[in-house]
Amino acid sequence: QKEVEQNSGPLSVPEGAIASLNCTYSDRVSQSFFWYRQYSGKSPELIMSIYSNGDKEDGRFTAQLNKASQYVSLLIRDSQPSDSATYLCAVNKAGDDKIIFGKGTRLHILP
């Protein structure tokens, strides 16, 4: 089992709808979770971090964490064409210097 798994997509969502991106992780001691956005040919940028169970909202973005199910998701409300990108899920454990990335999900917002 891969450490961090994401559906590669592409995920196509109509403009204005909610985009839902999912990520599962294998190591139960993982404690910190991150979502990065990467536009084609560019470097990743951090858009959300979440450390405890539940929801965390920032503007149109909501991160959801369920440690019991080893599942983290990212919701994007009112999707815009500018949200079209690859979204990388990243995980690390307390006391561990390494951050493990998933392969990313390509999101395409349909105008």
Add this chain to the structure above:
Amino acid sequence: DGGITQSPKYLFRKEGQNVTLSCEQNLNHDAMYWYRQDPGQGLRLIYYSQIVNDFQKGDIAEGYSVSREKKESFPLTVTSAQKNPTAFYLCASNRLAANTGELFFGEGSRLTVL
């Protein structure tokens, strides 16, 4: 403006040549990282460093070398021993006091072996 500068952005290399990718940051961050990204793949960790004159291997260190002589600088050398070096290379940094997952990335260096 604070940030991470990688150079060169594009680099072509003949087989058997070593190349060095530069990474400089003025964010006063303690930790620096090198990742490799292949098409359709996630980021794989090559090397990282938390303090000057110290660094650790990541998951795919073979064929690569690094140095950390200054806090601001973390160059990566891709040696001829790296069998498949064509890739997008990303340098990142963060403050040790912060969570290690909150990384700031440079713009990347795209290496092509001819």
